[in-house]
Amino acid sequence: QQQVKQSPQSLIVQKGGIPIINCAYENTAFDYFPWYQQFPGKGPALLIAIRPDVSEKKEGRFTISFNKSAKQFSLHIMDSQPGDSATYFCAAEGTDKLIFGTGTRLQVFP
Amino acid sequence: EAGVAQSPRYKIIEKRQSVAFWCNPISGHATLYWYQQILGQGPKLLIQFQNNGVVDDSQLPKDRFSAERLKGVDSTLKIQPAKLEDSAVYLCASSLHYGYTFGSGTRLTVV
Numbered sequence: 001q002q003q004v005k006q007s008p009q010s011l012i013v014q015k016g017g018i019p020i021i022n023c024a025y026e027n028t029a030f031d032y033f034p035w036y037q038q039f040p041g042k043g044p045a046l047l048i049a050i051r052p053d054v055s056e057k058k059e060g061r062f063t064i065s066f067n068k069s070a071k072q073f074s075l076h077i078m079d080s081q082p083g084d085s086a087t088y089f090c091a092a093e094g095t096d097k098l099i100f101g102t103g104t105r106l107q108v109f110p
Numbered sequence: 111e112a113g114v115a116q117s118p119r120y121k122i123i124e125k126r127q128s129v130a131f132w133c134n135p136i137s138g139h140a141t142l143y144w145y146q147q148i149l150g151q152g153p154k155l156l157i158q159f160q161n162n163g164v165v166d167d168s169q170l171p172k173d174r175f176s177a178e179r180l181k182g183v184d185s186t187l188k189i190q191p192a193k194l195e196d197s198a199v200y201l202c203a204s205s206l207h208y209g210y211t212f213g214s215g216t217r218l219t220v221v
Contacts, residue, residue, distance in 0.1 A: 043212030
């Protein structure tokens with residue numbers, strides 16, 4: 001019940017493409033769904049987050065789509081750039097617990 | 111605001127030796143976390159402090175791992191004795207409400 005399933009494990013796109021990363025959760029007690037971006041040798045950094053009462057949130061080129069009934073959410077990166085190459089983790093947070101997905105390694109080629 | 115500070119950045123030890131990591135959270139953040147991140151995996155919570163009290167240590171291997179946050183600010187995580195499978199990045203994070211801020215981590219290699 002505490003798992004957050006994330007796919008795909010890795011993703012390769014050309015510059016300008018729109019990579020999509022999907023996540024699913026089980027525990028309906030989660031009430032905050034952040035995405036973290038991690039570069040090699042660095043800790044995860046909060047990228048964007050959404051609450052379950054909202055179906056979509058955009059911040060710059062990053063968009064979260066949230067489907068509460070399906071318990072699924074996804075990250076879309078518009079006009080992807082080589083600098084977006086990193087590992088992305090979805091997460092689910094609730095009652096002082098933060099559970100991470102398994103991560104997606106994104107490579108954006110010029 | 112200053113970020114979460116961790117030291118050392120890297121540590122290489124032999125199995126059965128001991129090692130300690132240090133974390134200084136963002137000023138004013140009452141909640142502090144230690145995570146273990148094995149290569150290719152997501153971070154896994156080891157222990158969570160609220161001020162200087164332990165909130166959750168259910169995933170901490172208590173036979174070899176210990177952690178403290180004596181004055182509700184800095185924290186140390188210790189491993190004694192270390193095993194090969196402890197090789198990982200140890201991340202410290204702090205939070206005020208929602209959204210965690212992570213440090214850059216300590217990369218531990220046990221040989």
